Amino acid sequence: MESKKNLKSEHLKFAVLAVDAVCFRVKEGVLELLLGKIGSDNNIYKGQWAHIGGLIYSEETADQSVDRLLGDKGGIKNIHREQLYTFSDIDRDPRGRVVSVAYIALTNNDDIQNKNDAELETKWCPLSNLPKLAYDHNEITKVAVERLRSKIIYTDIAKYFMPTEFTLSELQKVYEAVLGEGMDKRNFRKRIISLNLLKNTKKTVKKGVMRPATLYTFK
Amino acid sequence: MESKKNLKSEHLKFAVLAVDAVCFRVKEGVLELLLGKIGSDNNIYKGQWAHIGGLIYSEETADQSVDRLLGDKGGIKNIHREQLYTFSDIDRDPRGRVVSVAYIALTNNDDIQNKNDAELETKWCPLSNLPKLAYDHNEITKVAVERLRSKIIYTDIAKYFMPTEFTLSELQKVYEAVLGEGMDKRNFRKRIISLNLLKNTKKTVKKGVMRPATLYTFK
DNA sequence: TCAAAAGTGTTGCTCATACACCCATGA
DNA sequence: TCATGGGTGTATGAGCAACACTTTTGA
Numbered sequence: 001m002e003s004k005k006n007l008k009s010e011h012l013k014f015a016v017l018a019v020d021a022v023c024f025r026v027k028e029g030v031l032e033l034l035l036g037k038i039g040s041d042n043n044i045y046k047g048q049w050a051h052i053g054g055l056i057y058s059e060e061t062a063d064q065s066v067d068r069l070l071g072d073k074g075g076i077k078n079i080h081r082e083q084l085y086t087f088s089d090i091d092r093d094p095r096g097r098v099v100s101v102a103y104i105a106l107t108n109n110d111d112i113q114n115k116n117d118a119e120l121e122t123k124w125c126p127l128s129n130l131p132k133l134a135y136d137h138n139e140i141t142k143v144a145v146e147r148l149r150s151k152i153i154y155t156d157i158a159k160y161f162m163p164t165e166f167t168l169s170e171l172q173k174v175y176e177a178v179l180g181e182g183m184d185k186r187n188f189r190k191r192i193i194s195l196n197l198l199k200n201t202k203k204t205v206k207k208g209v210m211r212p213a214t215l216y217t218f219k
Numbered sequence: 220m221e222s223k224k225n226l227k228s229e230h231l232k233f234a235v236l237a238v239d240a241v242c243f244r245v246k247e248g249v250l251e252l253l254l255g256k257i258g259s260d261n262n263i264y265k266g267q268w269a270h271i272g273g274l275i276y277s278e279e280t281a282d283q284s285v286d287r288l289l290g291d292k293g294g295i296k297n298i299h300r301e302q303l304y305t306f307s308d309i310d311r312d313p314r315g316r317v318v319s320v321a322y323i324a325l326t327n328n329d330d331i332q333n334k335n336d337a338e339l340e341t342k343w344c345p346l347s348n349l350p351k352l353a354y355d356h357n358e359i360t361k362v363a364v365e366r367l368r369s370k371i372i373y374t375d376i377a378k379y380f381m382p383t384e385f386t387l388s389e390l391q392k393v394y395e396a397v398l399g400e401g402m403d404k405r406n407f408r409k410r411i412i413s414l415n416l417l418k419n420t421k422k423t424v425k426k427g428v429m430r431p432a433t434l435y436t437f438k
Numbered sequence: 439t440c441a442a443a444a445g446t447g448t449t450g451c452t453c454a455t456a457c458a459c460c461c462a463t464g465a
Numbered sequence: 466t467c468a469t470g471g472g473t474g475t476a477t478g479a480g481c482a483a484c485a486c487t488t489t490t491g492a
Binding site for chain 2: 480481482483484485488489490491492
Binding site: 015016017056058059060061062063083085086088089090097099101 | 234235236275277278279280281282302304305307308309316318320
């Protein structure tokens with residue numbers, strides 16, 4: 001039931017809708033987040049870091065908005081993203097009433113171009129030394145990390161962190177980076193194989209002075 | 220990262236934020252939803268049923284908005300609600316661009332007053348014969364029921380359907396109504412007791428010609 | 439003594455965990 | 466032959482599913 005009789009009343013004149021994307025990758029065994037530096041002079045958070053985000057256009061859905069913003073501001077295309085939570089605290093943005101639909105986004109390192117169309121300074125920051133972020137973005141991060149950690153154990157969401165072909169050890173490193181704890185190699189392999197999500201490519205790869213490892217893909 | 224430089228551009232002039240509450244109860248072993256009938260003449264859905272909802276005021280959060288609307292339009296106070304998902308399809312409301320933050324709400328039958336402040340016709344409708352609803356509310360219902368079903372098996376959310384004191388059989392009936400399937404009495408009791416959420420009041424109750432049942436409360 | 443719901447135990451299976459050694463390779 | 470990571474099996478305990486009968490009560 002949505003009534004529009006109040007559409008033009010003073011209740012609504014500040015309704016502004018945004019999206020924010022908590023964008024993760026796992027690089028060399030470390031869970032990292034993509035941050036952008038706030039540059040505009042009339043923002044009291046100028047110079048601080050925040051998740052990539054922006055206003056939703058009236059001709060796009062929230063999903064489309066996230067894709068556009070991650071592309072334009074983060075230089076990332078074809079990313080996996082899913083809606084996280086909508087943050088609507090009245091004072092979450094000091095410039096006015098901004099309600100933000102937050103997303104988690106997951107990428108492997110291959111789809112990242114290190115340029116973006118906006119003049120936005122970005123960086124990847126390990127979750128373990130995240131600075132104080134602008135707005136309520138530390139709180140959003142907390143919810144996002146919780147969601148990511150719970151989904152990686154009961155879904156195949158880890159695949160969005162992986163390249164097409166990978167070894168079981170690489171996959172295990174991703175799980176460990178996300179969950180922040182080591183796992184038993186034998187139990188990890190047994191469980192992941194029994195989930196029946198992986199396909200053995202029969203190819204092997206070797207990185208250094210050691211036995212070659214079998215390459216897998218997600219089905 | 221939210222930039223407000225486009226705040227006044229034509230991209231935004233239709234941004235309207237609403238909430239919708241998929242409000243559940245279990246009555247006599249049947250899972251029901253609260254619906255309101257659309258009355259306004261300038262709505263093409265006039266006469267159809269929809270979830271309780273409305274626009275978010277600029278001085279309230281989405282949570283507060285749901286509480287207000289369920290109170291005013293549904294006559295329900297002190298309800299448990301949690302955010303479900305934000306629906307942002309461009310054409311989901313034919314009157315214009317309305318983004319809706321959907322909630323699930325759970326009530327036991329005691330907090331329901333059968334009057335509301337708005338002149339809104341409401342009814343409780345069994346999920347099993349839900350009519351075609353206005354807007355995208357059938358889709359919202361689907362997501363809401365999925366969420367309710369998954370949460371009832373790994374959380375104690377069922378308590379919001381129960382009165383203060385209840386028998387294990389009554390609790391089981393609620394689980395069965397939500398999940399849509401019968402459960403084994405012995406296994407149900409074992410599991411629910413082992414979760415350690417219940418407290419035996421040592422009181423018993425009797426409804427008819429039968430052995431009295433023990434009353435429990437949630438801790 | 440009957441009807442109606444309350445209440446109760448055991449067994450087998452599946453799944454998660456804990457745990458240690460050998461293998462293949464190139465230097 | 467050594468260093469490095471790749472790869473494997475077993476035993477134990479916890480939790481879930483299947484399954485049927487006895488108890489209490491009032492009519």
